[in-house]
Amino acid sequence: MVIKIDRIAESFVRRPVKFKGTTSSGEGKLYIASKNEKARIDKFFNSFQSGNKYRFDRQNFLEYLFSVEFEYTYNIFHQYNDADRAYWEAAVKTIRGLKDFYFDAGLFEDTSRLYIENNARDNIFYKYFREYVLPDITKVEIEDDGVKSDEFIFKIFLKSDLRARVEIAESEPGDLDSFDFNRIVYGAPGTGKSYKIEADSRLFGNNRLRVTFYPDYSYAKFVGSYKPSTYYKQNVGSSADKSLYFDSKSSTHENSAIRSEPVIDYVFTPGPFLQALLQSLKAPEPFLLMIEEINRANAASVFGEIFQLLDRTDGKSSYTVTLSNEAMLYLQDQLIGTDVDIAMEFFSRITFISGLL
Numbered sequence: 001m002v003i004k005i006d007r008i009a010e011s012f013v014r015r016p017v018k019f020k021g022t023t024s025s026g027e028g029k030l031y032i033a034s035k036n037e038k039a040r041i042d043k044f045f046n047s048f049q050s051g052n053k054y055r056f057d058r059q060n061f062l063e064y065l066f067s068v069e070f071e072y073t074y075n076i077f078h079q080y081n082d083a084d085r086a087y088w089e090a091a092v093k094t095i096r097g098l099k100d101f102y103f104d105a106g107l108f109e110d111t112s113r114l115y116i117e118n119n120a121r122d123n124i125f126y127k128y129f130r131e132y133v134l135p136d137i138t139k140v141e142i143e144d145d146g147v148k149s150d151e152f153i154f155k156i157f158l159k160s161d162l163r164a165r166v167e168i169a170e171s172e173p174g175d176l177d178s179f180d181f182n183r184i185v186y187g188a189p190g191t192g193k194s195y196k197i198e199a200d201s202r203l204f205g206n207n208r209l210r211v212t213f214y215p216d217y218s219y220a221k222f223v224g225s226y227k228p229s230t231y232y233k234q235n236v237g238s239s240a241d242k243s244l245y246f247d248s249k250s251s252t253h254e255n256s257a258i259r260s261e262p263v264i265d266y267v268f269t270p271g272p273f274l275q276a277l278l279q280s281l282k283a284p285e286p287f288l289l290m291i292e293e294i295n296r297a298n299a300a301s302v303f304g305e306i307f308q309l310l311d312r313t314d315g316k317s318s319y320t321v322t323l324s325n326e327a328m329l330y331l332q333d334q335l336i337g338t339d340v341d342i343a344m345e346f347f348s349r350i351t352f353i354s355g356l357l
Helices: 035-044 058-067 069-074 085-097 124-132 160-165 193-204 272-282 299-310 325-334
Strands: 002-005 029-034 053-056 106-109 113-117 138-144 151-158 182-186 208-212 224-235 243-246 261-270 287-292 350-356
Touching: 002 029, 029 035, 035 106, 035 113, 053 058, 053 124, 058 069, 058 085, 058 151, 069 085, 069 299, 085 124, 182 193, 193 287, 208 272, 224 325, 261 272, 261 325, 272 287, 272 325
Parallel strands: 053 151, 182 350, 208 287, 287 350
Antiparallel strands: 002 138, 029 113, 106 113, 138 151, 224 243, 224 261
8 A cells, every 4th residue: 555645745845945035944744645534544643642653765755856856956846945956966975865754643633634744854845855856846755664564664756647747738739839958857757758759750850869877977978079080090101201191991002011000189079959050050950959867967068058059949949058169169160151140140040959867
């Protein structure tokens, strides 16, 4: 048997994660059921006898925090008093280092409802559960240990129905003009995010690129950076100025008896963002960049100044940014012979779709 709490109310959580402008500290009682279900609740919790033990699960708590990382960072569904990236990082660090996940609990009743109550201030329920769970978008499941009949485990999850609250079209868009420039598909694992993205992306034909973020993903990988590249040198004369260089062993001088010597050089290698940008600038059609698992990486660090470009008016970026000299020189070199003015066309035809856990 499992007790399910479909939504954590704002009145329960503490001030840092309350909606912006709310100053109260919260009531500290977790609603679990209506009063007409008291017999079921008493049976499940052994009438809250004194020998009961209540705890959270470390791994579940951490998985929950990672599932709401993007909400902490960008406040998509709600604005909060203090819930931001720094607060999230502190929460993860705290839960990782926490030793005691047990707490005391009792039943509180009012005229129509039942609550889990904890009045102590030195345990995980008061200090961290109420401090870190985000209201309205979080649900709780309470299950018995399975082995110990007097031990109950509290698990927290991002609500699986959030996908319905994101402004996405549930049917195939009719044309590119109706396709959102920036789209975030937000939902729990297994709710069909990748399937939805793949179905919609077919509208772009071959003008699409997919990339997957992961914890070590970086700005250098997303935008581009200098990387080592191997060339092959062949001396065709007695002096050094008669050397030929090839980018592969197969592209060698016609005299195969001349020995090839590998030489390491550094060249600018574009990441998915510059690849998508370049293709969108060269072609008249819009280009789609799909980012899977965007919340697995530090999105703010990966995007860097590019994040400003997501704020658009009629598809055009409202703000300008300055990329590195290396990136701009690479773009200019690739666009030689075209009529593209980077200053005028920069980022005007890329559509973003991001998939989140």
